[in-house]
Amino acid sequence: MNTEIIRLSDAARGISRLDECASLSDSDDAKIAKCAQIIKNGGLVVFPTETVYGLGGDGTNPDAARKIYKAKGRPSDNPLIIHISTPSEAEKYAYTTELYYKLAESFMPGPLTVILDAKESVPQATRGGLSTVAVRCPTDSVARRLIELSGVPIAAPSANLSGSPSPTRPEHVIDDMQGRVDAIIDGGECHFGLESTIVRINSDDTLTLLRPGKITPDELEKIAPVSIADAVLDKLKEGETAISPGMKYRHYAPASPLALLDGELDKCLNYIQKTGQSNQAFICYTDEADEIRRKAPDLTLYPIGDREDLISQAHDLFSVLRRADKAGHTYIYAHLPKREGVGLAIYNRLIRAAAHTIINL
Ligand code: TXA
Ligand code: MG
Numbered sequence: 518m519n520t521e522i523i524r525l526s527d528a529a530r531g532i533s534r535l536d537e538c539a540s541l542s543d544s545d546d547a548k549i550a551k552c553a554q555i556i557k558n559g560g561l562v563v564f565p566t567e568t569v570y571g572l573g574g575d576g577t578n579p580d581a582a583r584k585i586y587k588a589k590g591r592p593s594d595n596p597l598i599i600h601i602s603t604p605s606e607a608e609k610y611a612y613t614t615e616l617y618y619k620l621a622e623s624f625m626p627g628p629l630t631v632i633l634d635a636k637e638s639v640p641q642a643t644r645g646g647l648s649t650v651a652v653r654c655p656t657d658s659v660a661r662r663l664i665e666l667s668g669v670p671i672a673a674p675s676a677n678l679s680g681s682p683s684p685t686r687p688e689h690v691i692d693d694m695q696g697r698v699d700a701i702i703d704g705g706e707c708h709f710g711l712e713s714t715i716v717r718i719n720s721d722d723t724l725t726l727l728r729p730g731k732i733t734p735d736e737l738e739k740i741a742p743v744s745i746a747d748a749v750l751d752k753l754k755e756g757e758t759a760i761s762p763g764m765k766y767r768h769y770a771p772a773s774p775l776a777l778l779d780g781e782l783d784k785c786l787n788y789i790q791k792t793g794q795s796n797q798a799f800i801c802y803t804d805e806a807d808e809i810r811r812k813a814p815d816l817t818l819y820p821i822g823d824r825e826d827l828i829s830q831a832h833d834l835f836s837v838l839r840r841a842d843k844a845g846h847t848y849i850y851a852h853l854p855k856r857e858g859v860g861l862a863i864y865n866r867l868i869r870a871a872a873h874t875i876i877n878l
Pocket of ligand 2: 674675683
């Protein structure tokens with residue numbers, strides 16, 4: 518398949534896209550309109566969002582959903598999120614509740630996905646055969662405009678090949694999706710860098726956190742009581758069914774083995790050096806990189822942001838995993854993150870990338 522790469526203007530590729538009042542130029546708008554036509558015709562378009570790039574198709578068209586699963590190499594029982602341009606559009610596709618609108622008031626548009634009971638207007642293929650549907654209203658103005666102009670909800674998983682980290686930069690998308698989709702919108706770097714927070718609204722008006730992200734449990738607690746699904750922090754036990762199908766798959770797995778080190782820096786460095794292996798890498802904190810270079814000059818370093826700067830770490834995590842992966846290291850190490858605030862999302866992605874290999878030092 519010939520994939521058209523559609524590069525937006527530098528202004529549209531910038532962070533100002535998150536400003537709701539920022540308007541797109543006529544030429545960018547025309548490029549997005551062309552992509553909307555592809556979606557309407559049942560084709561696939563990769564588009565930027567504030568979290569990660571999405572692989573989009575018409576959420577009301579079962580053939581488009583099947584094409585998405587195929588392009589991604591994803592099992593078809595792992596449902597897709599439908600992206601809408603205003604919170605109330607959810608009415609057409611799901612049974613909303615008062616709590617949904619309370620969440621919408623605080624966090625939409627934004628990096629929050631809500632699981633609701635589905636209406637028949639969402640094909641089974643889109644929702645992986647479940648009775649529920651995942652709904653998200655992104656804040657990124659390119660994503661919103663694409664949805665508006667398409668006139669349909671856009672079903673979109675992250676635009677990576679199944680098993681590789683979610684794409685946060687155009688080059689990641691091109692690596693994974695060129696030749697598999699009709700068009701790729703190059704909108705520059707994604708603002709946040711980890712996928713949206715996913716919550717399920719329970720019948721007793723509590724929330725279950727299915728995937729941590731930028732919107733933290735503390736923020737959600739202000740709206741309703743939150744419990745954290747076991748699979749967010751731990752491995753699913755043998756035979757256990759996942760409440761979110763995506764939890765059962767190993768995600769974001771680098772080709773080289775990855776282990777998480779739980780201990781002070783010096784202990785981590787001693788541990789790595791004792792293995793005696795060559796060509797090892799360490800995903801480290803930027804403010805500790807100089808010290809590590811002095812103490813362990815043979816180690817390849819991937820600084821990911823200062824120790825306390827969780828936003829920079831979230832922004833760079835997937836991009837660092839992809840870079841480290843390409844370098845073909847014998848082993849990659851990273852610190853075990855704290856589970857507080859946005860750290861919970863970083864922890865959740867890293868333990869999966871490491872297939873739960875945690876070394877206590
Ligand atoms: O930030 C994001 O959410 C990105 C951008 C593109 O919007 N999308 C994304 O989609 O991360 P995906 O498909 O890679 O991850 C969605 C997760 C999957 O693990 C899937 O199993 C889960 O959401 N999911 C979708 N529908 C669900 C449902 N009805 N019930 C429970 N989990 C669901
Ligand atoms: Mg994904």
